[in-house]
Amino acid sequence: MRVMVMVKATKDSEAGIMPTVERLEAMGEFNEELIRAGVMLAGDGLKASSNGKRVAFDGANRTVIDGPFAETAELVAGFWIWQVKDMAEAVEWVKRCPNPMPGPSEIEIRPLYEAADFA
Known part of the structure; x- marks a missing residue:
């Protein structure tokens, strides 16, 4: 099964505060x-929501909303596809992950749809 593993944003990540060298090294080792275990298919960090846009849909109408976006707890700072x-197994891997943020942080795991789900 494929899962998306999302590192939730914090006030620090939204402020553009970069991780320490030690945190980057620990995450690089993880x-x-x-990769060696054949689990990681893709992954990357995301810039703060102030660099982003949202497009709201209402029928045929499209509205572009400029970041930053308010609810930090609902934002994603980085992701993996495993x-x-x-x-x-996904939970066990996440439990081994270094804390991705200074202070409290959260990682969410969500299964991706597979072709068989639409049979």
Whole structure:
């Protein structure tokens, strides 16, 4: 099964505060471990929402909304796409992840739809 693993944004990540060298090195080592295990398919960090846009749809109308976006807890600061056997394996990998942010942080795991889901 494929999952998207999302690192939730914090006030620091939204302020554009870059991770320390130690945090980057720890995350790099974790990513290398994921790659060696054949789990990591893709992954990257995202710039703060102040660099982003949203497009709101209402029928045929489209409205462009400039960042930054208000609710930090609802924003994503980075992501991975992993290939795992099940959700339990994804959870075990996340538990091994270095804390991605200074202070409290959160990582969300969501399964991706597969072709078989639409059979």
